[in-house]
Amino acid sequence: MEKFLEKLKQKAFFLASRYELPSFYSKFYHYHARVRHIFFSDPLISIIRERVEVELEKADCLGHGVSHSRKVSWDCATLISIELSGISDKRNYKRFIILGIISGLFHDICRVEENHAELGARKAAEILRNYPLSPDEIGMVCKAIRNHEAFVKPLPCSDPISQIISDCLYDADKFRWGIDIFTSTLWHMASYKKLTERDLLERFPWGLDGIRKIQNTFRTQTGKLFGPEIIEQGLMLGKEIYRFLLESCGAGDEHNHYGNKRN
Numbered sequence: 278m279e280k281f282l283e284k285l286k287q288k289a290f291f292l293a294s295r296y297e298l299p300s301f302y303s304k305f306y307h308y309h310a311r312v313r314h315i316f317f318s319d320p321l322i323s324i325i326r327e328r329v330e331v332e333l334e335k336a337d338c339l340g341h342g343v344s345h346s347r348k349v350s351w352d353c354a355t356l357i358s359i360e361l362s363g364i365s366d367k368r369n370y371k372r373f374i375i376l377g378i379i380s381g382l383f384h385d386i387c388r389v390e391e392n393h394a395e396l397g398a399r400k401a402a403e404i405l406r407n408y409p410l411s412p413d414e415i416g417m418v419c420k421a422i423r424n425h426e427a428f429v430k431p432l433p434c435s436d437p438i439s440q441i442i443s444d445c446l447y448d449a450d451k452f453r454w455g456i457d458i459f460t461s462t463l464w465h466m467a468s469y470k471k472l473t474e475r476d477l478l479e480r481f482p483w484g485l486d487g488i489r490k491i492q493n494t495f496r497t498q499t500g501k502l503f504g505p506e507i508i509e510q511g512l513m514l515g516k517e518i519y520r521f522l523l524e525s526c527g528a529g530d531e532h533n534h535y536g537n538k539r540n
């Protein structure tokens with residue numbers, strides 16, 4: 278990674294360390310802990326991780342590798358646990374959590390390619406055929422992957438559980454548009470796309486605007502309640518980094534307080 282990106286990344290870590298843990302993670306820590314226990318101990322997840330995490334290394338260049346997919350898996354399955362907490366029939370409860378974890382693990386498997394959600398869904402279907410999952414379960418995972426892209430209208434799911442998995446995957450992926458985007462993803466993407474300091478500076482307001490817009494797209498009840506706080510933190514951190522970037526480029530005078538270019 279280029280020196281200026283390393284410097285910005287370090288600054289982002291320093292600034293991010295001052296932010297509180299979002300309420301989603303403190304309020305639902307028990308659900309999150311259970312999901313992580315399943316993630317590291319369930320035999321099916323273990324064998325699937327052995328297969329998929331090697332592939333995910335390829336997407337690491339864009340900041341969408343193992344770490345991103347694990348976090349999405351955990352948050353997706355946590356959201357599923359919460360969304361299903363009111364149901365009386367708990368027989369398949371753990372199975373739905375496992376499907377949420379698998380959806381998170383696979384969702385960015387084709388991230389470096391165009392139309393990665395559709396291609397990822399097809400690749401996941403191909404791989405998952407070799408594991409003990411029913412065609413219906415594979416269908417639910419693939420539908421969720423197909424529906425996870427931002428600012429794209431999702432396809433409706435044929436049954437309520439499939440809809441919950443799809444919506445939870447989307448929200449879990451968009452939770453990454455909070456602090457995570459500035460402690461990890463952005464610097465990998467900027468390095469991969471060979472952006473200069475000036476390129477980054479020019480694109481920053483557009484990026485912040487995208488983050489702002491994602492706030493209104495959460496799909497689950499829990500996502501709608503707790504997602505905006507996560508995104509708000511991302512926006513605040515983004516603005517702090519942008520100011521730092523403006524100062525280090527000596528461009529502070531060309532831009533106003535909010536980072537917009539003066540006319």
Ligand SMILES: [Fe+2]
Nearest residue numbers: 384385393425
């Ligand atoms: Fe994606």
Ligand SMILES: [Fe+2]
Nearest residue numbers: 341349385450
């Ligand atoms: Fe993702």
